[in-house]
Amino acid sequence: MSGRxxxxxxxxxxxLVLTGCADVAADPGTAPSSGSPTQSATTSSSTPxxxxxxxxxxxxxxxxxxxxxxxxxxxxKPRPPAAYAKQVEAKLDAxxxxxxxxxxxxxxxxKQALCAWRExxxxxxxxxxxxxxxVRSVLTATKRPAANKEPGIYVNKTCQVLYQVVGKTxxxxxxxxxxxxxxxxxxxxxxxxxxxAGAHESSLYDDAYMxxxxxxxxxxxxxxxxxxxxxxxxxxxPASHRCVRVMRPQIHHIFAxxxxxxxxxxxxxx
Numbered sequence: 001m002s003g004r005x006x007x008x009x010x011x012x013x014x015x016l017v018l019t020g021c022a023d024v025a026a027d028p029g030t031a032p033s034s035g036s037p038t039q040s041a042t043t044s045s046s047t048p049x050x051x052x053x054x055x056x057x058x059x060x061x062x063x064x065x066x067x068x069x070x071x072x073x074x075x076x077k078p079r080p081p082a083a084y085a086k087q088v089e090a091k092l093d094a095x096x097x098x099x100x101x102x103x104x105x106x107x108x109x110x111k112q113a114l115c116a117w118r119e120x121x122x123x124x125x126x127x128x129x130x131x132x133x134x135v136r137s138v139l140t141a142t143k144r145p146a147a148n149k150e151p152g153i154y155v156n157k158t159c160q161v162l163y164q165v166v167g168k169t170x171x172x173x174x175x176x177x178x179x180x181x182x183x184x185x186x187x188x189x190x191x192x193x194x195x196x197a198g199a200h201e202s203s204l205y206d207d208a209y210m211x212x213x214x215x216x217x218x219x220x221x222x223x224x225x226x227x228x229x230x231x232x233x234x235x236x237x238p239a240s241h242r243c244v245r246v247m248r249p250q251i252h253h254i255f256a257x258x259x260x261x262x263x264x265x266x267x268x269x270x
Contacts, residue, residue, distance in 0.1 A: 146168050
């Protein structure tokens with residue numbers, strides 16, 4: 001009898017234990033009613049969609065970066081002829097065309113040199129200012145041009161210069177001053193017929209001294225090339241009394257190198 005009671009008590013205790021485990025497993029606050037725990041955790045941790053409506057989106061095309069447009073290089077403005085004045089003066093002076101002071105100022109003396117340069121290089125002869133053609137011609141030259149005249153002495157009244165031509169060269173290019181208004185030096189070709197060395201007084205004008213005179217026209221009075229008492233009397237324009245005033249000491253050298261019979265030609269118009 002006591003054994004039966006023991007069996008009944010054991011069965012009741014086992015039933016209570018099994019009921020307790022079922023209550024814990026069925027607690028609605030610890031697990032959903034359906035689905036495995038693994039699946040539920042995976043679903044809840046997935047990344048939400050960036051497009052809530054679910055409509056597929058297309059990626060807009062990437063526009064190519066435009067290449068920078070290179071700006072056209074501006075052409076440098078040509079320099080005016082005056083910007084080269086000092087270079088031109090220095091070159092002319094080095095080639096034997098007297099310009100006076102090499103200072104970039106195109107004075108009347110510099111214009112005489114330019115006039116002579118134009119003539120000896122086949123350019124239009126004038127006493128005008130510096131031009132682009134002059135700049136190109138002078139600065140590209142490497143030497144004085146060969147003479148295109150036969151040996152002799154040539155006086156250009158337009159430029160107020162004298163050329164001493166020996167052989168095929170311009171030995172000297174010298175400033176002169178020909179006859180002024182009312183005393184014009186005639187345009188004519190003559191030959192040296194008389195030379196008077198040193199200084200002597202003019203037979204027509206008091207206190208007018210002539211140096212190393214070279215007479216080439218037998219007019220009355222005779223017309224000569226000669227130096228003057230001071231070089232300031234050799235103007236940039238016609239200022240003598242028919243003769244041709246020549247700078248000293250150039251006239252001294254020309255006198256020594258010019259024999260009787262040498263050709264002397266006067267031409268041009270101031």
